[in-house]
Amino acid sequence: NPERKVAILGAAGGIGQPLALLMKINPLVSSLSLFDIAGTPGVAADVSHINSPALVKGFMGDDQLGEALEGSDVVIIPAGVPRKPGMTRDDLFNINAGIVKGLCTAIAKYCPNALVNMISNPVNSTVPIAAEVFKKAGTYDEKKLFGVTTLDVVRAKTFYAGKAGLPVSEVNVPVVGGHAGVTILPLFSQATPASNSLSQEDIVALTKRTQDGGTEVVEAKAGKGSATLSMAYAGAVFADACLKGLNGVPDIVECSYVQSTVTELPFFASKVRLGKNGVEEVLGLGELNDFEKQGLENLKGELKDSIEKGIKFAHGN
Numbered sequence: 001n002p003e004r005k006v007a008i009l010g011a012a013g014g015i016g017q018p019l020a021l022l023m024k025i026n027p028l029v030s031s032l033s034l035f036d037i038a039g040t041p042g043v044a045a046d047v048s049h050i051n052s053p054a055l056v057k058g059f060m061g062d063d064q065l066g067e068a069l070e071g072s073d074v075v076i077i078p079a080g081v082p083r084k085p086g087m088t089r090d091d092l093f094n095i096n097a098g099i100v101k102g103l104c105t106a107i108a109k110y111c112p113n114a115l116v117n118m119i120s121n122p123v124n125s126t127v128p129i130a131a132e133v134f135k136k137a138g139t140y141d142e143k144k145l146f147g148v149t150t151l152d153v154v155r156a157k158t159f160y161a162g163k164a165g166l167p168v169s170e171v172n173v174p175v176v177g178g179h180a181g182v183t184i185l186p187l188f189s190q191a192t193p194a195s196n197s198l199s200q201e202d203i204v205a206l207t208k209r210t211q212d213g214g215t216e217v218v219e220a221k222a223g224k225g226s227a228t229l230s231m232a233y234a235g236a237v238f239a240d241a242c243l244k245g246l247n248g249v250p251d252i253v254e255c256s257y258v259q260s261t262v263t264e265l266p267f268f269a270s271k272v273r274l275g276k277n278g279v280e281e282v283l284g285l286g287e288l289n290d291f292e293k294q295g296l297e298n299l300k301g302e303l304k305d306s307i308e309k310g311i312k313f314a315h316g317n
Ligand code: APR
Pocket: 009, 010, 011, 012, 013, 014, 015, 016, 035, 036, 037, 038, 078, 079, 080, 081, 082, 083, 092, 096, 099, 102, 103, 119, 120, 121, 122, 225, 226, 227, 228, 231
């Protein structure tokens, strides 16, 4: 395998730390750069003792951001503030939008060819913000910018397998749309293996549980934050798929929120084939049933607003 450098921005956070651990034990990673505004020396020292090949370095503060990013093949961004009870993903908007804008400005300068895996919420808006920042810098490549929606897929698989009584490691469920509430649309009609034991009521309930998965964790954590461990797992799965694509492994397909012509919306999550330059092909929706068609219509308004809000923020500040 070629040498691959992965940078994590926000590496000392609730998502960042377990993500750093998972990327450290990924055999495709030769260099792991951990950046945060505080706390990275400790995280880097800790993770660096694990006896896997990746060389770990910690970087702290804006003046070390360039060095952290230089030469990166994949940059994963979980920097920001997490959602607290009563907060919608939209409440996070102003803080996280500013953080993402700053970090993407640095990516455009120091590693303009890297694949960017956006985790900072609201992803529906932060991905368009990143696109605008890169356009302004003249480095935008729509094949290299991803909103990580893998946690929605992970949840859909877990909930579907549990309800249908199928072995969870064999289950696959495409999830399309966006990454918040009703914009998350799991396509259980395309789940594999198919299940004939689920009623329409079950499908409605599974859809809702997938859409509300983030809130389920926020409420259970009772004021201590949002999903971190499952999000780190999902981020590691998606980054691994990106690295495999870069390394030329054939047939790497993941759902991701990317620039898209699948619908009339400029950004949309659907199955994406990953290759040596990032997105090789954005795959369509396949056949939808009436419930899913309705779900698709229902999500468009909110997703469109979130995209426009991101674009407006990027231009306004
Ligand atoms: N650059 C780098 N790191 C930053 C910056 C910045 N400008 N601003 C904040 N951070 C760091 C914080 O120092 C912290 O270590 O981001 C980390 C965020 O960690 P947590 O507060 O624990 O939040 P977490 O639960 O990891 O969620 C982070 O991911 O899923 C989203 O909604 C979630 O947007 C939130 C983000």
